[in-house]
Amino acid sequence: MFERLDLPRLKGFRFPRSIISYAVWAYHRFALSTADVEDLLAERGISVSRETIRKWVNRFGRHFARCIRRDRPKPNAKWHLDEVVIVIGGVKYWLWRAIDGDGDVLDILIESRRNAKAARHFFGVLVTQFGEPRVVVTDKLRSYTKPVRALAPDADHRAHKGLNNRIENSHRPTRKREKIMGRFKSPRQVQRFLSAHDQIKTIFRPRRYQLSALSYRHSRADAFGLWLDYTDEMNA
Structure with a gap:
C-alpha cells in the first residue's frame, strides 16, 4: 500500500x-x-x-x-438478527447485529434496552437501507415478532435459537477486539468502531x-x- x-x-x-x-x-x-x-x-x-x-x-x-x-452488492435476502450484552463502565448495553445469508454484516446498533422498541428501531434501519428481506432468522426473543410483522409482512420469520449459529459466531471477533482494547469505553465508541470494523472486515x-x-x-x-x-x- x-x-x-x-x-x-x-x-x-x-x-x-x-x-x-x-x-x-x-x-x-x-x-x-x-x-x-x-x-x-x-x-x-x-x-x-x-x-x-x-x-x-x-x-x-x-x-x-x-x-x-x-x-457493496445487494445483500442476500435471508437475514440473521441477534443481540449480545456488552458491559461499558459497569452498565449493560445491548449490541444488535444483523448479517445476511452469506455472513456479511448488514449493520450494528448499540441500545440500552433489549425490548420491542429497540428491536423495531434496529429492524426499521435495516429495512430502510436494504428493503424487505425474504427470510428473517432470530432467536426466541419475542420483541422481534411485531416489528418483523409490521415492517416486513411478507418475510418468513423463523424464531429458533438453533438456526442462528451463523450470527452467534459473528460476535466472536467483537469479543476479541473488546479484550484487546481493554473493554469499550462508551456506547459511542462501540458504535463508531464496529460500524467501520465490520464493513472493512467484510x-x-x-x-x-x-x-x-x-x-x-x-x-x-x-x-x-x-x-x-x-x-x-x-x-x-
Whole structure:
C-alpha cells in the first residue's frame, strides 16, 4: 500500500494519505492495538504516535465504511438478527447485529434496552437501507415478532435459537477486539468502531474455505484495489 505515495496529500496532515490509509487498514484488518500499528510503521521508518493513529482510525474508518456500504452488492435476502450484552463502565448495553445469508454484516446498533422498541428501531434501519428481506432468522426473543410483522409482512420469520449459529459466531471477533482494547469505553465508541470494523472486515476476509487458491488471490487483489480507490477519495 505504500507504493501509492503519488496520491495528493491531505490538507493539514503531515503524512501522505497512503500511510494514513495503511494504518487504518492494519488496525481493522488484524487484531492489533494502536501501539502495534505504531510499531509496524516505526519498523518502516515512519515515526507517528499511537494517539495520532487513534485519531486516524476514528476519522477515516468511517470514510472507508461509507465507501464499502455504497459499493457493496445487494445483500442476500435471508437475514440473521441477534443481540449480545456488552458491559461499558459497569452498565449493560445491548449490541444488535444483523448479517445476511452469506455472513456479511448488514449493520450494528448499540441500545440500552433489549425490548420491542429497540428491536423495531434496529429492524426499521435495516429495512430502510436494504428493503424487505425474504427470510428473517432470530432467536426466541419475542420483541422481534411485531416489528418483523409490521415492517416486513411478507418475510418468513423463523424464531429458533438453533438456526442462528451463523450470527452467534459473528460476535466472536467483537469479543476479541473488546479484550484487546481493554473493554469499550462508551456506547459511542462501540458504535463508531464496529460500524467501520465490520464493513472493512467484510471485503478483506472472504470465506477462504470456499475459494480456490487462485480465486482467493483474485479476491484479495480486488479488495486492495478498492482500498486504493477509497484512499484516493479521502478528504480532509
